[in-house]
Amino acid sequence: MPHISDAPSPGTSPETLASIVCPDRLETVFGTLDFFDGLPLPEAVTRSYDTLDLLRGIEAFLNCVPGASMVALRRGLRSIGVDSRTIGFTAPRCTSAPVLLTGNTETAYGMTFLALDEDGPTVVEAPGNSLCVVDDLWQRYVTDMGIAGPDQGKGGAYLFLPPGYEGDVPDGYFVVRPRTYASWVVLRALGGTESLLTSRIYPLSAAADPPEQRFVNWAESDFNTVHANDFSFFEEIDTIVQAEPPESLDPERAGQLAALGIVRGKPFRPDDRMRSILDTAARIASGIARTLAFKPRxxxxxxxxxxxxxxxxxxxxxxxxxxxxxxxxxxxxxxxxxxxxxxxxxxxxxxxxxxxxxxxxxxxxxxxxxxxxxxxxxxxxxxxxxxxxxxxxxxxxxxxxxxxxxxxxxxxxxxxxxxxxxxxxxxxxxxxxxxxxxxxxxxxxxxxxxxxxxxxxxxxxxxxxxxxxxxxxxxxx
Known part of the structure; x- marks a missing residue:
């Protein structure tokens, strides 16, 4: 028979024990946490969850700014009559009247948001000699059009298909499959407004006889397209979560939002405690974002x-x-x-x-x-x-x-x-x-x-x- 011996007992050193136990009192920047032999007392439970919700709210803000920005931009454009079949543009140039994140005053802008859930497959005819970009509603890159796109600045017709689309795909288009129903179309025509106004957006179902393109000039319109820095930021994010396919958001950010009560198919109705915490989280996070932007480490x-x-x-x-x-x-x-x-x-x-x-x-x-x-x-x-x-x-x-x-x-x-x-x-x-x-x-x-x-x-x-x-x-x- 093999010889089997017991392993020697190394014992637990004081240093090891100190690193794994929870003291009866923890002094933190969020307040004191009291325990009984590692078990949280009632005030520690309350303070722990308040702290956790605050931290998750701050992280969710910083991680979800791209989506909130798109929601606010779409809302602003809708307020001046720009829907999924209308192109908002600037003539002759964008002015300082709109509240628009770092817009420029040099190129002719055009923009709109696709609504693939309402319009179905949609065609975008991009102008030649342009720098056009499409991002989805989480502001992730979808495609370039124009000089940096597959048409190489010659202009071309792009067909955008809804998430999960399995229907026929006709020839003659640059085919694009965004992960969200809504996508932001940015048209920048280097040839100026005249070139920009050759752009077209229409449902594929109307390709045989496209309707006359609608345009709205917002160059001198005073309207807001910038997301909130208070509790309503989270309401902006809930708008995306409710309207877009669940798989369009990565699991990590979806998990952060779910922990705050933002879940697809469920109403976002935080109680007074959570509303106050999320309002504080948004204000803190917006300050952190400004520090990161202007004094990055x-x-x-x-x-x-x-x-x-x-x-x-x-x-x-x-x-x-x-x-x-x-x-x-x-x-x-x-x-x-x-x-x-x-x-x-x-x-x-x-x-x-x-x-x-x-x-x-x-x-x-x-x-x-x-x-x-x-x-x-x-x-x-x-x-x-x-x-x-x-x-x-x-x-x-x-x-x-x-x-x-x-x-x-x-x-x-x-x-x-x-x-x-x-x-x-x-x-x-x-x-x-x-x-x-x-x-x-x-x-x-x-x-x-x-x-x-x-x-x-x-x-x-x-x-x-x-x-x-x-x-x-x-x-x-």
Whole structure:
């Protein structure tokens, strides 16, 4: 018979015991938790669940900003008459009147939301020479159309099929299958409004005789498209959960929302306690999002180690993934809190196509930009933009175009009035009043308000990517 002996008893060291037991009292930032030999006393139970709900509410806010932003944008467009068969557009350009996350004043915008559950398979005819993008209702990339899309800028007809569609698919279309019934269609025509107005959206059932396209010009309309920063944020999210297929949302975020009472097919009716906690969570999370955006601690957000210009794509992944495949949650929260449109063309398009962005809210000393002061920004000669460049200022509160004495708070290379210096550099001026003789190179700011600046390059060139060309810092006068 084999010899079998008992294993020696190692005993439990004090260090090991201390690491696994629960003390009778825990002092936390959320208050004191009292236990009887590891068993929570009544006040500890209440405080534990209040804390858990608060933490989950904060995380749910930060993780679900992309969806809430889409709900708010769709609601805003509907308020001015833009439905799934209508294209809202800007003519001649978008102004600071709409509250719209980091809209630009240079390209002709068109946008709408598809409703594949109501309209069925839907055709979108994209204009040529355009930069068009479609994202689903969680603001995940669906497809590019135009220069960065399969039509390569020639224009084309795209057929969008509802989730789970198993019917016939006719030839002659670029076929797209979004994960949600609602998808955001963004049309950016480089040829201007005339080109944009050639766009068409109609149900496939009407393809033989498409109806006349409806358009609504919202360039100067004052309406809100930005999501809430209080309890109603969670009501915005519930709108998506109730209307879209359950499988359209990843299990992790679906689990976070379910823990807060947001479940498809069930009414979202939090009691007074939960409503108060979620209101607090949204307000805390919105503050965290602003900190992440304007003072990120991840060095990957900085374009250059010695300058304040930042990118919301630290790893150049439109899906906010690290090289190891981990989701960069802060990066996703930052981008979607102050911007919209997720597309590979924004980060990884071939040289000379797509667009690139850099932003800052700081001057060269590290101080926040102050609308009561004057500043200059020097763009060295040879700005690396095949199509055009633009410098635009925004309101840090609304993350929308700064409302000043002019509807267009920007300077861009499309203007014949913008003048370079004798050496070829272009100097942009910021301040409440224009510098004499430099009005065309000036962007007005508002005393008593901060602002942040976005540099856009359309058709970025090699010297942007290899960093041999760099924008100057914003210098206080």
């Amino acid at each position: 991840d060095p990957g957000f900085s374009y250059y180690p010695d300058r304040s210009w930042k990118t919301p794509f630290p790893t150049r992944s439109y899906e906010f993934l690290s090289e190891e495949g981990a989701r960069l949650l802060d990066s996703r929260s930052v981008f979607h809190y102050f911007a919209t449109v997720s597309s590979p063309a924004m980060v990884a398009a071939p040289v000379g196509t797509g667009s690139q962005y850099a932003y800052t809210a700081e001057d060269s000393t590290g101080a926040w930009l102050d609308g009561g002061r004057t500043y200059t920004l020097t763009l060295p000669r040879g700005v690396p933009a095949k199509n055009f460049w633009a410098v635009t200022v925004y309101d840090p509160q609304t993350r929308s175009l700064l409302r000043t004495g002019t509807p267009y708070p920007s300077v861009n290379s499309l203007s014949d009035d913008v003048r370079p210096e004798a050496g070829g550099d272009t100097v942009i001026h910021f301040g409440p009043t224009p510098p004499e003789g430099k009005e065309a190179n000036w962007i007005q700011t508002v005393p008593g308000k901060g602002f942040f600046v976005v540099l856009r390059l359309y058709g970025p060139l090699d010297s942007w990517f290899d960093k041999s060309w760099r924008p100057g810092e914003i210098e206080p006068a």
